[in-house]
Each structure stands twice: as C-alpha cells, then as structure tokens.
Amino acid sequence: MVSRTLSPRELAEVIGVSQSSVKRWVDAGLIGVSRTAGGHRRILLADAVSFIRERNLDVLRPDLLGLPPRESESGQVIELTADRFYATLYEGQLDAARSMIVGAYLAGTSPAEIWDGAMAPALRRFGELYHHEQTGIFTEHRATALCQEVLAQLRLLMPEVADEAPVAIGAAPEHDPYVLPTLISDVVLTSGGYRTVNLGPNTPTQALEQAVEVYKPAVVWCAMVSPVSSVRLAELTATLSTVAQRAEVVAVGGRAAEAIDWPAPILRCGSMRDLEAALR
Amino acid sequence: MVSRTLSPRELAEVIGVSQSSVKRWVDAGLIGVSRTAGGHRRILLADAVSFIRERNLDVLRPDLLGLPPRESESGQVIELTADRFYATLYEGQLDAARSMIVGAYLAGTSPAEIWDGAMAPALRRFGELYHHEQTGIFTEHRATALCQEVLAQLRLLMPEVADEAPVAIGAAPEHDPYVLPTLISDVVLTSGGYRTVNLGPNTPTQALEQAVEVYKPAVVWCAMVSPVSSVRLAELTATLSTVAQRAEVVAVGGRAAEAIDWPAPILRCGSMRDLEAALR
DNA sequence: CTTAAATTCGTGCAAATCGTCCAATATGAA
DNA sequence: TTCATATTGGACGATTTGCACGAATTTAAG
Numbered sequence: 001m002v003s004r005t006l007s008p009r010e011l012a013e014v015i016g017v018s019q020s021s022v023k024r025w026v027d028a029g030l031i032g033v034s035r036t037a038g039g040h041r042r043i044l045l046a047d048a049v050s051f052i053r054e055r056n057l058d059v060l061r062p063d064l065l066g067l068p069p070r071e072s073e074s075g076q077v078i079e080l081t082a083d084r085f086y087a088t089l090y091e092g093q094l095d096a097a098r099s100m101i102v103g104a105y106l107a108g109t110s111p112a113e114i115w116d117g118a119m120a121p122a123l124r125r126f127g128e129l130y131h132h133e134q135t136g137i138f139t140e141h142r143a144t145a146l147c148q149e150v151l152a153q154l155r156l157l158m159p160e161v162a163d164e165a166p167v168a169i170g171a172a173p174e175h176d177p178y179v180l181p182t183l184i185s186d187v188v189l190t191s192g193g194y195r196t197v198n199l200g201p202n203t204p205t206q207a208l209e210q211a212v213e214v215y216k217p218a219v220v221w222c223a224m225v226s227p228v229s230s231v232r233l234a235e236l237t238a239t240l241s242t243v244a245q246r247a248e249v250v251a252v253g254g255r256a257a258e259a260i261d262w263p264a265p266i267l268r269c270g271s272m273r274d275l276e277a278a279l280r
Numbered sequence: 281m282v283s284r285t286l287s288p289r290e291l292a293e294v295i296g297v298s299q300s301s302v303k304r305w306v307d308a309g310l311i312g313v314s315r316t317a318g319g320h321r322r323i324l325l326a327d328a329v330s331f332i333r334e335r336n337l338d339v340l341r342p343d344l345l346g347l348p349p350r351e352s353e354s355g356q357v358i359e360l361t362a363d364r365f366y367a368t369l370y371e372g373q374l375d376a377a378r379s380m381i382v383g384a385y386l387a388g389t390s391p392a393e394i395w396d397g398a399m400a401p402a403l404r405r406f407g408e409l410y411h412h413e414q415t416g417i418f419t420e421h422r423a424t425a426l427c428q429e430v431l432a433q434l435r436l437l438m439p440e441v442a443d444e445a446p447v448a449i450g451a452a453p454e455h456d457p458y459v460l461p462t463l464i465s466d467v468v469l470t471s472g473g474y475r476t477v478n479l480g481p482n483t484p485t486q487a488l489e490q491a492v493e494v495y496k497p498a499v500v501w502c503a504m505v506s507p508v509s510s511v512r513l514a515e516l517t518a519t520l521s522t523v524a525q526r527a528e529v530v531a532v533g534g535r536a537a538e539a540i541d542w543p544a545p546i547l548r549c550g551s552m553r554d555l556e557a558a559l560r
Numbered sequence: 561c562t563t564a565a566a567t568t569c570g571t572g573c574a575a576a577t578c579g580t581c582c583a584a585t586a587t588g589a590a
Numbered sequence: 591t592t593c594a595t596a597t598t599g600g601a602c603g604a605t606t607t608g609c610a611c612g613a614a615t616t617t618a619a620g
Contacts, residue, residue, distance in 0.1 A: 004340055005296055009576075018599045019577085034338045036297055037305045037331075038606045040577055044338060092477060095440075135494065137487035141451070141479040145466075148459075148480075152432030160375075171421070177457050177482060179428075197372060199421040200428075202457060207417035214415065287568070298608045299568085318615040320568055 005042040006064070015052060016060045025051075049157045053108045067102055080104040080114065082121035089122055089143040098150045105154060111187045112272035119147060120271075123180070144180060151183050158187075161195050166218035166248075168194035169211050171203035173228055173236055181223035181254055188272050192279050194219060205232070205239050212243050219249045221275065224256040233260070240266050249278050285314075285322040295332065296340040305331075341379055366402035369423040378430045385434060391467045392552035399427060400551075403460070424460060431463050438467075441475050446498035446528075448474035449491050451483035453508055453516055461503035461534055468552050472559050474499060485512070485519050492523050499529045501555065504536035513540070520546050529558050 006014070008022040011031075023041070026033045032047035045065065052059060059065070080100050088096045104114050126143050129136035168189040172182050179201050186198040197215060199207060212220065220243050228236065244250040244265035252262060253269040262268050269275040286294070288302040291311075303321065306313045312327035332339060368376045384394050406423050409416040448469040452462050459481050466478040477495060479487060492500060500523050508516065524530040524545035532542060533549040542548050549555040 005338070007577075020599055021597085023578085024598085034336055036301065036337075036606080037310055037335055038301070038578085040606065042296070042338065135490045137484055138479060138491040138494075141483050141487055142477055142491070145462075145478045145480045148428070149432045149435065152429045153436055155429070156433055156436065179459060182425075197422060198425045199418060200425040203421050204417055207421055210415045210418040211422070214418075289567075300608060301606080303569085304606085316616080318569085320615065 004045050006045065006048050008041050008043070010064050011043055011048050014048070014059060014061045014064045015057045046157060046159045049106065050159050052106055056108055059103075059106050062099070062103075067099060080109070080118050082118045082125075085118040086122035086125050089126070089146055090139055092139075092142050092146065094146050094149065097146055098153060101150050101154060102157065105157065110276065111154070111184070111191050112276040115184045115188070115272045119184070123147065147180055148183060151180075151187055155187060155190060158191055161190060161193055163195075165193055165195045167197060167215045168219035168221065169197045169199070169208070169215055169217040170221035170223065171199035171208050171211075172201040172223045172225070172254075174202055174204045174232060176224060176226040176228070176256070177201050178223070178225045181225055182221075184272060185221050185223055185253070185275065188276055189219060189221070189279075192276060194279075205235050209239055209243075212247075217247055219251070219279070220244075220247050221250075222252045222257075224252060224254040227256050237263065237266070251275055251278055285324055286328050288321050288323070291323055291328050294328070294339060294341045295337045362398045362401040365398040366405050369402055369406070369426060370419055372419070372422050372426070374426050374429065377426055378433060381430050381434060382437065385437060390556065391434070391464070391471045392556040395464045395468070395552045399464070403427065427460055428463060431460070431467055435467060435470060438471055441470065441473055443475075445473055445475045447477060447495045448472075448499035448501065449477045449479070449488070449495055449497040450501035450503065451479035451488050451491075452481040452503045452505070452534075454482055454484045454512060456504060456506040456508070456536070457481050458503070458505045461505055462501075464552060465501050465503055465533070465555065468556055469499060469501070469559075472556060474559075485515050489519055489523075492527075497527055499531070499559070500524075500527050501530075502532045502537075504532060504534040507536050517543065517546070531555055531558055 008019050008026065012019045012022045022031070025031050026041055026043070031043060031051045033041050033043050036042060048065070051057075080103065085097065085100055088100060101114060101119075104118070105111065109117075123143065126136070126140040129140060170182055170185050170189070172178060182198050182200055186196045189196050197211060197217070199211060208220075208222075211217075220240065222236070222240065240250050240252070241263055249267060250265060251267045251269050253271075253275060257268055258270070260268075267278050269278060288306065289299045292299040292302045302311070305311050306321055306323070311323060311331045313321050313323055316322060331337075365377065365380055368380060381394060381399075384398070385391065389397075403423065406416070406420040409420060450462055450465050450469070452458060462478055462480055466476045469476050477491060477497070479491060488500075488502075491497075500520070502516070502520065520530050520532070521543055529547060530545060531547045531549050533551075533555060537548055538550070540548075547558050549558060
C-alpha cells in the first residue's frame with residue numbers, strides 16, 4: 001500500500017533532519033499540511049516534494065516517498081544527462097528512467113529543462129537509430145512508451161493546481177500521431193500553474209475549436225511533428241489566429257512548425273523552455 | 281456498493297486514517313452518527329462531509345463519497361460503474377477518474393475487470409458520440425488522454441515484478457494509432473506477474489520480430505483496432521505463427537481481430553478477461 | 561428461513577506524535 | 591575575539607494513533 005501522506009518523522013528521515021525542525025517548518029507555513037482530528041500533522045506527498053524542490057534539499061530516503069531506492073553506491077546523486085538517459089531507455093529500464101527523471105525534478109530542475117536537456121536529445125538519437133541499426137525500430141517504440149509512462153507518473157508528484165487557475169488547451173494536428181510532444185507540453189504548463197486540457201495527437205482543427213469554445217482558455221498550444229498539408233495548415237493558422245484574439249498566449253512548436261511563417265500573435269517555440277518563457 | 285451512509289472503515293479510507301481513530305472520534309461526538317439495531321455505527325454522508333470541511337481534512341478517496349445511487353440490484357452495479365466513469369470522463373475530471381479506477385483496484389478488482397466493466401464501455405460510448413454530438417470529437421480525445429494518464433499512474437500501485445519473471449511483449453500493428461489497447465494489455469500482464477515490453481501503436485511487424493528475438497518472451501500480444509490490409513495481415517499472421525513455436529501464449533485482440541480466422545496456436549481474446557484467462 | 565463469509569463491535573496496549581522547553585550549534589556584526 | 595541572534599536537535603509528560611483480539615452483527619447466497 002502506497003501512503004499518500006507523510007508524518008513529520010517520515011519527512012524528517014527523507015531529508016535527514018530532526019522531527020523538531022520539520023514540525024517547526026510546518027508551523028511556520030513553509031510546508032503545506034493538514035491535521036487529523038486529534039491534531040497530528042499529515043503532509044501530502046506533493047507538498048513534501050514542493051518543499052524539497054524549493055529548498056534544494058537532498059533526498060536521503062527516496063523509498064519513503066514511494067520511489068525506488070537510489071542506485072549509486074557512493075550515495076552521490078546521479079546527474080541527469082542526455083547520454084545516461086539515452087542508455088537507460090536503450091536498455092528498456094523503466095525504474096531507472098523514472099528515478100532519473102524524478103530525481104532531477106526533486107533537485108529543482110523544471111520539467112521544461114528536463115525535456116530540453118535530456119529527454120528530447122535522447123529521443124532524437126532514437127529517431128536517427130531508426131534508420132541505421134537493425135533493432136532501431138523496436139528500441140525507439142519501447143523508449144517512447146517508457147517516456148509516456150514516466151511523464152504521467154511525474155505529474156503525481158506535482159502540486160495540484162487551483163480550480164480557478166487559468167486553462168491551457170493543446171493538441172497535435174490531424175494525422176500527427178506523436179503523443180509525447182503534447183504530453184510534455186501538458187506537464188510544463190501544469191508546472192506553470194495552468195489547468196491543462198490535453199487533446200492528444202491526431203486532433204482535427206474542429207475539435208480544438210470546440211474545446212476552446214467550452215473552456216475559454218488563457219493558453220493554447222499546438223505540437224507539430226509530422227508535416228502538415230498546406231490546406232490544413234491554412235485552416236489551422238486561421239483557427240489559431242481567431243483564438244489568439246481571446247487567449248493570452250497561442251504557441252506552436254515542433255519540427256513541422258519550424259519552417260513556417262506564423263502570423264504575429266502566434267508564438268513559435270523552439271523548445272519547452274521557450275514555451276515556459278512565453279508564460280512570463 | 282456505494283451507500284448513503286458510511287461505515288467507520290469507509291470514512292477512515294476516505295481521509296487516510298485508521299478505523300480505530302474514526303470510531304474514537306465518533307464516540308467523542310466529533311462526527312454525527314446513527315446506529316443500527318445491532319449497534320454498528322452508520323455515518324451520514326452529510327455528517328462525513330461537514331466533518332471533513334470543519335477540520336480541513338484531505339480527501340484521499342473521493343470516490344467513496346460518490347452520490348448516493350438509487351436502490352440497485354447487484355447485476356447492475358457494473359453497468360452503473362461504467363455510467364459513472366463515462367460521466368466523469370465526459371466532464372474531463374482527471375482526479376475523479378483516477379480515484380475511481382484506483383479505488384476499484386484497491387478494492388480488489390483486477391485491471392482486466394476494471395477495463396472490461398467500466399473503461400471499455402465508457403470509451404465505446406465516446407466512439408459513438410463522435411458521430412452524433414457537436415462536441416463529440418473533443419470530448420473523445422480528452423477522455424482518451426485522461427485514460428492514458430490514469431493507467432500509467434495505476435502501475436505505480438502495482439507490486440514490482442521480479443527480474444527473473446517471464447517477459448510479455450506487445451504492440452499494435454503498423455498504421456494502427458490507438459494507444460490505449462496496448463497500454464491496458466500491458467497493465468493486465470504486469471498485474472499477472474509478467475515483465476512487460478510495450479512497443480505501443482503503429483509498430484511494424486519487423487520491430488515486433490526484433491523485440492521477440494531480443495527478449496525470448498513467454499507471451500506476445502497484439503492489439504488491433506484499425507482494419508489491417510490483407511497483405512500486412514498475412515505478414516503479421518506468419519510472424520505470430522513463427523513466434524508461437526517458442527512462446528507459451530500468443531494472443532490477439534481488438535475489433536479488427538474479430539472477423540479473422542487465426543491459425544491454431546494464436547489465441548483471439550474478446551476481452552481483457554480473456555487475455556487474463558489465457559495465462560493459465 | 562438458514563447458513564456461511566465478511567464486517568464491525570468494544571477493549572486494551574504499544575508505538576508514534578503532540579506541544580513545549582532547553583542546551584548546543586551555527587551565523588553575523590561590533 | 592566577543593557578544594547577540596537565529597537555527598537546530600533532543601528531551602519531557604500528555605495525548606493520539608494504529609493494531610490485535612474474541613464476540614456480536616451484518617450481508618450475501620442458497
């Protein structure tokens with residue numbers, strides 16, 4: 001059974017301080033907390049993670065957070081690099097991949113930085129592998145599935161966004177089958193405090209319009225990898241331009257968005273950091 | 281199973297404490313209560329809610345607080361669950377959807393039963409909605425994305441499989457873009473104790489062959505929704521037949537696999553329970 | 561109605577946490 | 591260095607919590 005709350009003693013063990021300090025910090029409002037009817041403190045996992053990230057604390061006991069134990073012998077934190085992450089994906093090791101990503105997140109790296117710095121480069125290498133190596137096709141498919149799972153699980157550690165938070169809506173255009181670009185955009189915008197609605201890959205322009213109509217979003221994103229026919233591109237551009245009159249930010253990104261001249265209000269992002277920066 | 285009143289055990293699960301504590305609080309007058317003739321405590325939903333609100337308690341299992349259903353016979357419980365899950369997906373509520381699925385899993389329902397009983401019927405309704413309703417396209421996309429996330433997160437709760445466990449490999453054929461069928465198969469096989477390798481949608485037959493070569497799996501599954509051309513079908517059938525000489529179980533499933541006569545060693549599964557049953 | 565399985569009853573007890581105080585250890589300015 | 595200040599870790603009795611136990615009650619199925 002996975003416990004979703006921590007006692008002061010448990011959080012103290014995780015970060016290697018005394019219970020007294022945790023209790024004091026909680027009482028000072030530095031850590032989110034709720035109380036049992038008897039007055040005992042109960043700390044939500046997401047609140048603990050937020051606190052650890054804000055203060056740049058080391059995680060000595062990841063197992064108490066429901067995460068796999070650290071694998072390095074020396075107790076040193078393994079730095080997340082594109083090469084190491086690529087090697088892990090190439091081996092198909094889900095647990096190792098997850099602890100690398102979660103570890104980087106706990107250390108304070110933003111999801112956008114994690115993607116741009118490690119995940120995107122690693123996945124790009126799989127794309128190249130696709131053409132050169134015998135087993136390239138299957139390793140690339142496996143890596144994609146692993147990344148999907150890791151990103152979905154990462155969101156469990158992120159603080160919940162308020163119901164009144166502005167909404168961000170995104171999708172990939174029709175005939176674009178790639179799941180990961182919309183998923184990481186979703187994660188980045190969630191970490192930016194937006195309530196996200198991800199319509200996923202292969203979404204007709206009309207469906208995006210419907211969603212915009214319903215949610216009145218502050219942000220709309222479109223992740224484009226596969227080339228788009230000129231007819232559909234015109235349709236998409238028109239829709240996004242209309243949307244831009246109401247939304248604060250309308251962003252497009254991905255390989256297929258690069259060579260295109262987007263009209264003024266539409267922002268083209270070359271990376272997830274660009275997207276993050278576009279939200280002030 | 282959901283009633284208008286809660287037992288101490290149920291309320292304890294909702295807020296993440298032991299039933300002993302709830303019983304003490306009730307006896308101390310902190311929670312309104314009525315008793316059965318035999319002396320068992322019955323907590324009105326309204327009393328539970330006001331208690332939770334007074335104390336600002338975190339609700340870990342909101343599904344147990346679901347609206348009181350009308351008197352229903354046991355045979356209709358599954359249908360009712362599918363309806364409620366559909367409604368939750370239709371509203372786009374990730375948290376509620378997750379706690380419904382996780383709640384069922386924690387209550388002992390197997391992933392296969394969860395899929396067959398609630399998720400699959402709900403998603404089927406979205407497929408029909410696609411054609412009838414204005415906003416059908418976008419709600420269907422959103423529902424798919426939510427289910428993906430919920431299933432990925434569900435795996436965090438499942439016990440880890442041993443490194444020496446037999447391997448199961450699966451995929452959806454080339455040009456089949458659907459993510460969920462391979463994902464739920466992955467989850468079902470993981471819960472069955474297999475180390476899974478999910479190659480995801482749109483996987484060329486060749487890639488499946490490569491993966492089989494590398495892993496020597498005990499189980500191979502193929503989830504087919506989109507119709508497959510006869511040429512590719514012949515290719516796929518040949519590959520699966522070859523694989524079946526080494527693997528213990530080779531299973532196919534999905535709408536596109538129904539009308540096809542599969543040669544003897546290949547097993548066609550009409551549901552996730554079928555797949556589960558095929559594993560002895 | 562009868563029976564068997566599952567749940568809850570009340571109770572007692574060991575472990576964990578409460579709030580508070582105090583000594584020990586940085587931190588920083590005169 | 592010296593002194594004032596802030597932070598930390600530990601200790602204390604009182605309170606709260608979680609678990610175990612046999613007995614009683616409820617629920618589900620014939």
